[in-house]
Amino acid sequence: MSFSVEERGRPNTKEYRVFFKNSEGKYISPFHDIPIYANESENIFHAVVEVPRWTNAKMEIGTKDPLNPLKQDVKKENLRYVANVFPHKGYIWNYGAIPQTWEDPHHQDSDTGCVGDNDPIDICDIGNKVCSRGEIIKVKVLGTLALIDEGETDWKVIVINTEDPEAGEFHNIDDVRRLKPGYLEATVDWFRRYKVPDGKPENQFAFNGEFKDRDFAINTVKSTHEFWKALISKQTSAGELNCMNTGVSNSPFRCSSEEAESVVKSTCDSGPEDPVPSSVDKWFYYE
Template identity: 45%
Template sequence: MAATTRAAFGSNATAAASSRILLKTPFDLKRGINALSFNDGRRLSERLFYCNAIYNPQVQIKREESSAKMEVATDELYTPIKQDTKKGKLRYYPYNINWNYGLLLQTWEDPSFANSEVEGAFGDNDPIDFVEIGDARGEIGEILKVKPLAALAMIDEGELDWKIVTMASLVNDVDDVEKHFPGTLIAIRNWFRDYKIPDEKPANKFGLGNEVASREYALKVITETNESWAKLVKRSIPAGELFARITTTRNIRGYAFKFKLHKK
């Protein structure tokens, strides 16, 4: 059985006495009301943002460490990071990923929304992904503090799967990346385009004219997917579309939630 790291799709992770990382959300249930409210009036995006234009992604795969396909299990309690499976078998990439890779907290790609700017592709029902290009190797479950630099609109079997390129320091936008790390953006695009080919599957496509989008566009994507996440957890998605079924459990740090996505 693959090792599991407790993680946080909906919020930052906090270390518990058992050394596992447990989910702690900024939400609590209103008594007698089937809705979510903020604890202490905190902003919905508090856990996504660190400060100003610094964001909190969570590492799922360490750079150059393993080819195991680690993902956050959004349908399990505490949303653990664990190795993905298909037809009962553990899944692997054909080669190691060359960067720290994971998810941006409190984001969600809405599968009911067709993005007119990206060939009308629908969201893939997951948080958006980040690729961190620094030299330091992150740990699985670690929360980083990074600056968004660029965005790639990957289309995987018809679903939109954003890749946000980030780094903690030194660079600020696409031009800086090309100056200090020439060829890196193309290498990232090619890696995600081609990783299915060894399994005799077609290459992934990219929208936006196959180009790398700017820092400003990346910030727009983060804002929009954070708003989608907010609608999900507040259950304000219109009837007939996806909704979140949320239950709360008490742990030593506060309330945790799990959710499953359903279609009516």
């Protein structure tokens, strides 16, 4: 199973979008049409890379847009770039999401006591390769961190790309601690502090910021898949989410390939990228 992307609009503008296609060249939703499993029997999942490592642009699956293309988050009418909080340069992993998952904002998690954040579940890929924006990778789940973001549960699942030459050495969260010393501590530090330059307080965590193991993480991913199933079949309210898809059987939101193509063609043509603001290279320091 292979996928490709098509850019529309000019990068570093509010109109920029990254649409997805399947192996037949037909447009699909990365949220709804890419299967959660790459290999279900071995618990290997697909992941959509939204933000390549070391970059700053806060790209995300457009959950409220038709076909859910990648787009850059906007805050206060400005494109959002994550600050460099010393010693971290941009994102310190390939950051993305597992398709066909949903953190239900109507469900209060029994472990964290908070509701879901209304997004697909997030992943942090610790592999060596710096992926490209929109790349679909196959990942092995190693553990998870429970970020509490403004009263919502925002799971961060630690994964490694199965194509990484070291993937065979990683089986659980303790392997990350042993083989990549300091990486888990840096991950907690990054999520705790990344919003501070925007004037917000440090983020908090469930479980005192401790990582849960592989089995816990896999169960968490699978539970968000069940929430997504209810969403895509209209058994629960979608709210502002756009569930348009081209390949989910029996989904009331399913559309034709022609309808999907018209969505893409209605967006801006691709063009040269705008310059990135010089402020993106600024470093922030605090204890």
